Amino acid sequence: MASSQPATSQGKGKIGIIGSGLIGRSWAMIFASAGYNVTMFDIKESQLTGAMADITNQLAELQKSGTLRGALTAEQQRALISVTSDMKEAVTGAFHVQECVPENEELKKKVFSEMEQYADDAAVLCSSVSYIEPSKLFAHLKRRSQFIAAHPTNPPYYCPLVEIIPSPWTEQSVVSRTRTLLEEVGQVPVTVKKEIYGFALNRMQIAIVNEAWRLVADGVMSPEDVDKVFTAGLGMRYAFCGPFEVIHLNAEGIASYLERYGSTIQRVSSTFGPPPAFTGPVYDAIVQDNDAHYPLDKLQEMRGWRDARLVALAKLKKDMEDNKAL
Ligand SMILES: NC(=O)c1ccc[n+]([C@@H]2O[C@H](COP(=O)([O-])OP(=O)(O)OC[C@H]3O[C@@H](n4cnc5c(N)ncnc54)[C@H](O)[C@@H]3O)[C@@H](O)[C@H]2O)c1
Ligand SMILES: *[C@@H]1O[C@H](CO)[C@@H](O)[C@H](O)[C@H]1NC(C)=O
Numbered sequence: 209m210a211s212s213q214p215a216t217s218q219g220k221g222k223i224g225i226i227g228s229g230l231i232g233r234s235w236a237m238i239f240a241s242a243g244y245n246v247t248m249f250d251i252k253e254s255q256l257t258g259a260m261a262d263i264t265n266q267l268a269e270l271q272k273s274g275t276l277r278g279a280l281t282a283e284q285q286r287a288l289i290s291v292t293s294d295m296k297e298a299v300t301g302a303f304h305v306q307e308c309v310p311e312n313e314e315l316k317k318k319v320f321s322e323m324e325q326y327a328d329d330a331a332v333l334c335s336s337v338s339y340i341e342p343s344k345l346f347a348h349l350k351r352r353s354q355f356i357a358a359h360p361t362n363p364p365y366y367c368p369l370v371e372i373i374p375s376p377w378t379e380q381s382v383v384s385r386t387r388t389l390l391e392e393v394g395q396v397p398v399t400v401k402k403e404i405y406g407f408a409l410n411r412m413q414i415a416i417v418n419e420a421w422r423l424v425a426d427g428v429m430s431p432e433d434v435d436k437v438f439t440a441g442l443g444m445r446y447a448f449c450g451p452f453e454v455i456h457l458n459a460e461g462i463a464s465y466l467e468r469y470g471s472t473i474q475r476v477s478s479t480f481g482p483p484p485a486f487t488g489p490v491y492d493a494i495v496q497d498n499d500a501h502y503p504l505d506k507l508q509e510m511r512g513w514r515d516a517r518l519v520a521l522a523k524l525k526k527d528m529e530d531n532k533a534l
Contacts, residue, residue: 220244224302226295226319228259231336232308234364237263239306240288241278242393248291249298256291263289266365275519277365277394299326304389306358307335316345324351332382332389334358338410341403342375352377356386359407360395363511366518371407373400422481425490431497447521 223239225232228250236246236259250256267282276282292298299305305327309319316335323333335345335357346352356378361367370390374383383399390397400407406414420434429437445454452462459465466473484490502510 222247222302224298224305225249225308226298226305226323227308227310228255228291229308229310230362231360231364232306233259233263233266234360235306235308235336236289237266237285237365238277238393238395240285241276241280243278243280244288244393246289247298247302248289249295250291250293253293256293260289260291273516273519275523295322296326299323299331301328302331303328304332304334304386307333307337311338311340313340313344316340317348320345320349320355324349324354327351327354332356332385334386336360337373339406341405342373342378343403346375346377353379354382356382358386358390358397359409361409363515363518364395366515366522368394368396368522369409370395370397371400371409372397373403373407375403418483419480421484421486421490421494424494425484426481431494432501447525 220243222245225236225239225246225248228236228248232248232250236248239246248256248259250259264286267276267286270276271282276285278285280288305323307316307319307323309315316337320333320335327333331354333351333355335342335355336359337345337357338359342355342357345357346355349355352375355375357371357373357375359371359373361369364370372383372386372390387397387399398408404411423429423434424431449457455465455469456462459468
C-alpha cells in the first residue's frame with residue numbers, strides 16, 4: 209500500500225462518488241482511509257444525511273475495535289468526506305469519479321452523460337456496475353475512452369476484490385490508473401479481459417446458487433445443510449486457495465487430479481439440471497425456511513456479525529502473509 213504522496217488530513221486529491229447507497233458509502237470510506245478527499249452526490253437528500261450518519265458511526269466503531277483502515281484517525285477520515293446534492297460539485301476537480309447508482313441500464317447511461325459534462329480532462333470515470341457489459345453502458349458517450357467499470361465485492365470495506373472491466377474504447381492509461389489507485393487504497397483488482405454478462409464473480413456465484421437450489425428442490429439436502437457445505441467445507445479452503453489450487457493439492461497436481469477424476473467431473477456435470485425458475489412451492493419453502501432462520505428484522509445485526517468475522521479472517525490472512533513461514 210505504498211503511496212507516492214503522504215496521507216495527511218489536508219487530503220491528497222479529490223474523488224467524486226455518484227450515489228450514496230450501500231456501495232457509495234463503502235467507496236467513500238475506502239478512499240478516505242487512504243487520505244483522499246471524497247465528495248458524495250445523491251439525488252435524495254435523505255440518503256446523503258443517512259450516509260454521513262452511517263459513515264460517522266461505522267468509522268467510530270472500526271476505530272474502537274482497532275480495525276480502522278489507513279493511518280488517519282476516524283475523525284480525520286470523516287473530515288475528508290463531504291456530501292452535495294449537486295452532481296457538478298462532486299465531479300468537478302475530481303481525478304476519479306465512482307458511479308454507484310442502482311443497476312439500471314438507462315439510469316446509468318443518463319448519469320454517465322451528465323458526469324462527462326462536468327469531468328476534468330484527465331479524470332477517470334468509473335462505474336460500480338455488477339452485471340451489464342461496459343460497451344452497452346458507454347457506447348453513447350463523447351468521452352468513452354475515459355470510462356471504465358470497477359465492480360467491488362460486497363461488503364467492499366472487508367472483501368477487497370474488485371473486477372476491472374475496460375470497454376473496447378477504454379484507454380490503456382485509464383486501466384492502469386484505476387488499477388494503481390485500487391491497489392494503493394488496499395483493494396485487490398483483477399481484470400476481466402473480455403466483456404461478458406455478469407463478469408466473473410457473479411457468474412461463479414450464480415453457478416453455486418443454482419446448484420444449491422436444485423439440491424434443495426430435488427430433496428437431496430436441507431437449506432441449512434447446504435449452508436454448512438460452504439461454511440464448514442468448501443468455504444474453508446476457498447478463503448485461501450482458488451478452485452484450480454484446491455484440485456491441484458487434492459491429488460499429485462492438477463494433471464494427476466484430472467487423470468483420476470476428469471471423467472467423474474464430466475459425468476456429474478452432465479447431471480446438472482436447467483436454471484431454476486425461482487417460483488412455485490419450492491420457492492415458497494426456501495424463502496420461508498430462510499426467513500425463519502435469518503429474520504428480516506435482524507438483517508443489520510447479522511451484517512454486523514458477518515463483518516466482524518470478515519475482519520477477523522482478513523487479519524488472519526494478513527498475519528499469515530506477514531509471516532510466510534506459517
Ligand atoms: N449491493 C451489492 O452487493 C453490490 C455489490 C457490488 C456492486 N454493486 C453495484 O453498485 C451499484 C449501487 O448499488 P447499491 O447496492 O449501492 O444500491 P443502493 O440502492 O443502496 O444505492 C443507490 C443510491 O443511488 C442513488 N441514486 C439513484 N438515482 C441516482 C441518480 N440519478 N444520481 C445519483 N444518485 C442516484 C439512490 O438514492 C441511492 O442512494 C449498482 O450498480 C450495484 O449493482 C452492488
Ligand atoms: C480535503 O479535506 C480536508 C479536511 O476536511 C480539508 O481541510 C481540505 O481543504 C480538503 N481539500 C480539498 C482539496 O478539498
